[in-house]
Amino acid sequence: MKIDKADFLGSWERCMDMPHAEQPEFAFIGRSNVGKSSLINMLCDRKGLAKTSSTPGKTQTLNLFRINGQLQICDLPGYGYAKVSKKTREKFGKMIGYYLKDRPNLHCLFVLLDLRLPPQAIDLDFIADCGENQIPMVLIGTKADKLKASALEENIRAIQSKLQEMWEELPPLIISSSEDKRGRDEVWETIKNALAH
Ligand SMILES: Nc1nc2c(ncn2[C@@H]2O[C@H](COP(=O)(O)OP(=O)(O)OP(=O)(O)O)[C@@H](O)[C@H]2O)c(=O)[nH]1
Ligand SMILES: [Mg+2]
Structure with missing residues (x-):
């Protein structure tokens, strides 16, 4: 996908304050530091479009971008960041919850999983909740560049086998790296397919 235009539209703390849009929307979620903002920049070929940081907890609002x-x-x-106060965690939880429930133009939620880690309970719980609420979902494994091929294979299998415990049909899993751009075409292909329906 060629990105001719990528505009930052703004940041909101509440879904209800976000502008209503005719355009289909695609959201990126996952634990703090998993690489959501980096992935958006990689997909859009723009380094500083979404703000990234090596310290978890960087993105604290709902940030919108319009593409082409x-x-x-x-x-x-991010969800589940232990180092922020309980109050802040709850605030993020609500922000995310309302967004997922009340955003009519949400076409697909990309749930990011850090491929360096074994399957995390918090991710599996979040994925199960989304499944129960019938939110269209595609999983993206991040930071694949950090693993050797064998370790990558092993962890993909571990993630899939955990998911199999709760799903008959697994949601798609795209392997990505914001460093070497792995997965870029697959994510855009998923978006294009969702737009066609
Ligand atoms: N090696 C490698 N590092 C990555 C990759 N993606 C993200 N990072 C690094 O991981 C850290 C966190 O990236 P962010 O994109 O800010 O993560 P986030 O999920 O948006 O984090 P929050 O906004 O805090 O929830 C940064 O130091 C990134 O450079 C990747 O694919 N490979
Ligand atoms: Mg972020």
């Missing part, structure tokens, strides 16, 4: 005047991307805060 055709679709929107939402960068969400």
